[in-house]
Amino acid sequence: MTNRKSLTEYVSAFTHSLMHLGITDVVISPGSRSTPLAYACMKQEGLTVYRQIDERSAAYFALGMAKASGNPVMLLCTSGTAAANYFPAIVEAYYARVPLLVVTADRPHELREVGAPQAINQINLFGSHVKWATDLPMPEDNNLLEFLARHLHRSVATAKTEPKGPVHLNVPFREPLRIDFDQPFESRGEMMHFTGEFKLNQETETFLQGLLQTERGLLVVGEMAAPMPQEFWQFIADLQWPVLADPLSNLRANVKPEHQHLIIDSYDAILKSEAFKESMAPEVVIRIGPQPVSKPLTLYLAAVKPKTYVVFDESAMMRDAQSVVTHHIQSAAKGLWQLPLEARENNAYTAKWQQASELYWQLMDQHCEKELDEGVLAKVLFDELEGCHLVVSSSMPIRDLDTYFQTTDCDVVVYANRGANGIDGVVSTAFGVQAAVKRPTYLLIGDLSFLHDMNGLIASKMQETDLTIVVMNNDGGGIFSYLPQSEEERYFEDLFGTPTGMNFEDAARMYDTEYASAKTKEELVQALRTPKQKAVKIIEVFTDRQQNVKVHRKLWNRLSEELSK
Numbered sequence: 001m002t003n004r005k006s007l008t009e010y011v012s013a014f015t016h017s018l019m020h021l022g023i024t025d026v027v028i029s030p031g032s033r034s035t036p037l038a039y040a041c042m043k044q045e046g047l048t049v050y051r052q053i054d055e056r057s058a059a060y061f062a063l064g065m066a067k068a069s070g071n072p073v074m075l076l077c078t079s080g081t082a083a084a085n086y087f088p089a090i091v092e093a094y095y096a097r098v099p100l101l102v103v104t105a106d107r108p109h110e111l112r113e114v115g116a117p118q119a120i121n122q123i124n125l126f127g128s129h130v131k132w133a134t135d136l137p138m139p140e141d142n143n144l145l146e147f148l149a150r151h152l153h154r155s156v157a158t159a160k161t162e163p164k165g166p167v168h169l170n171v172p173f174r175e176p177l178r179i180d181f182d183q184p185f186e187s188r189g190e191m192m193h194f195t196g197e198f199k200l201n202q203e204t205e206t207f208l209q210g211l212l213q214t215e216r217g218l219l220v221v222g223e224m225a226a227p228m229p230q231e232f233w234q235f236i237a238d239l240q241w242p243v244l245a246d247p248l249s250n251l252r253a254n255v256k257p258e259h260q261h262l263i264i265d266s267y268d269a270i271l272k273s274e275a276f277k278e279s280m281a282p283e284v285v286i287r288i289g290p291q292p293v294s295k296p297l298t299l300y301l302a303a304v305k306p307k308t309y310v311v312f313d314e315s316a317m318m319r320d321a322q323s324v325v326t327h328h329i330q331s332a333a334k335g336l337w338q339l340p341l342e343a344r345e346n347n348a349y350t351a352k353w354q355q356a357s358e359l360y361w362q363l364m365d366q367h368c369e370k371e372l373d374e375g376v377l378a379k380v381l382f383d384e385l386e387g388c389h390l391v392v393s394s395s396m397p398i399r400d401l402d403t404y405f406q407t408t409d410c411d412v413v414v415y416a417n418r419g420a421n422g423i424d425g426v427v428s429t430a431f432g433v434q435a436a437v438k439r440p441t442y443l444l445i446g447d448l449s450f451l452h453d454m455n456g457l458i459a460s461k462m463q464e465t466d467l468t469i470v471v472m473n474n475d476g477g478g479i480f481s482y483l484p485q486s487e488e489e490r491y492f493e494d495l496f497g498t499p500t501g502m503n504f505e506d507a508a509r510m511y512d513t514e515y516a517s518a519k520t521k522e523e524l525v526q527a528l529r530t531p532k533q534k535a536v537k538i539i540e541v542f543t544d545r546q547q548n549v550k551v552h553r554k555l556w557n558r559l560s561e562e563l564s565k
């Protein structure tokens with residue numbers, strides 16, 4: 001039997017090591033088997049505990065926090081299906097490279113696989129979707145504490161090493177599970193940890209310097225975790241290549257007016273025009289970050305097959321779904337902008353991209369003036385944002401972000417779950433982002449995605465928050481109307497449209513959030529500008545799926561016409 005003294009010492013050493021390793025946030029879901037660690041986390045000075053009763057939401061909450069802070073967040077739950085509910089968020093964290101420390105409490109070894117209640121096989125439960133998994137030993141009365149400290153050190157270091165990701169610690173506890181709150185803890189010393197900088201070697205530098213001489217070059221920037229430093233902006237100002245900035249690159253907001261013309265934020269639309277594409281093939285493409293959201297860009301690069309397509313990626317698993325990358329530089333992206341570069345003049349190739357982009361935004365202004373659809377309403381939201389974070393869901397919200405979010409000097413930081421593109425857990429991700437940044441946060445989400453994680457709203461009952469949720473309610477999955485399935489009427493609504501006929505006013509009442517609805521641009525502006533009285537506000541925007549497709553296509557057709565002139 002584990003005695004209370006050893007148990008207390010073990011969990012105190014556990015949380016003490018977490019502090020030493022720089023873990024500051026823990027998300028706990030209630031359950032009995034995790035009791036000793038849950039108590040220790042509550043007791044540990046410097047650790048902030050967040051709570052969420054639904055483990056699926058809890059894991060997405062932790063994911064949102066870790067995404068926004070860049071620091072691993074610890075999850076703690078009891079044994080059984082509680083642990084299994086972490087899985088979707090772990091998958092997302094793995095592919096999106098977000099550091100998580102997933103701690104699942106377990107039965108002691110003699111109660112595994114023998115029919116004991118709430119006992120499932122938790123060893124390697126998350127399979128190949130974690131960077132490392134281990135089953136810790138029982139907290140017995142022996143000399144385990146140094147071993148525990150080293151395992152925690154390895155866990156946190158693994159989660160934080162690029163490519164970052166989740167690590168799973170399975171921790172068995174034997175009853176009784178209560179600890180002694182008054183037992184003092186004396187650390188036996190922690191291991192110190194230092195890291196080194198990875199630098200490009202001379203050969204790589206020379207190679208890149210050669211490529212940068214071309215005038216027909218494109219710099220593609222995928223999702224970026226942190227705002228770019230001043231050095232980056234100087235580099236692209238000197239380079240004078242078009243910078244195709246994914247909506248998650250965070251290069252479209254907080255951009256000084258003198259740099260805004262360097263950012264091409266309309267390529268997703270421009271590259272739908274055959275006339276434009278024909279004359280604009282690049283000689284060299286350099287990409288930092290993952291593949292952008294834009295399908296037209298992906299298809300374009302796959303079709304052009306640039307002679308030189310360089311990707312900076314710290315991981316050996318370099319992201320290249322189209323097999324078009326010709327050079328993988330296994331390094332942090334900053335290796336690129338740290339290259340010395342002489343300032344160039346604006347060239348004709350870049351100027352053409354910039355002119356097309358200017359034309360796009362002029363047409364967009366006219367379009368938004370005249371038309372009303374989900375995209376136009378999304379733009380109303382984007383134009384209202386300042387001094388906040390924005391989380392967007394998968395499906396049309398991320399695409400609307402790509403189409404309608406114009407480069408601005410306003411302070412908006414954007415996140416989405418693009419590791420596995422799920423429509424699940426998005427409400428909780430937004431709460432997690434808010435908890436990490438402690439700023440007003442907005443969430444743009446479709447009705448099905450919102451339904452998927454409505455229980456995420458429980459987070460507002462457990463800790464302070466400040467979240468405005470704009471639900472685009474088009475009564476079902478709007479994205480499918482843009483896909484080839486929509487050409488076949490049979491079963492379309494049954495299998496893809498999946499209307500539910502639901503609206504969220506009653507849900508708002510149930511979760512005690514503020515509620516407003518909007519059908520027009522003016523109503524949405526008013527709902528956004530009316531000061532929020534409660535921690536969470538749901539603004540439900542009613543749109544029509546068929547109308548959305550019609551209006552979207554009008555925009556593309558008009559742009560194509562203008563670009564072919």
Ligand code: TPP
Binds near residue numbers: 393421423448477479
């Ligand atoms: N289940 C998960 C967890 N993730 C997915 N990406 C899907 C299913 C497939 N899927 C992609 S988009 C979509 C579905 C079911 C519809 C989303 O509808 P909604 O959230 O209302 O957004 P809209 O398409 O209307 O923009």
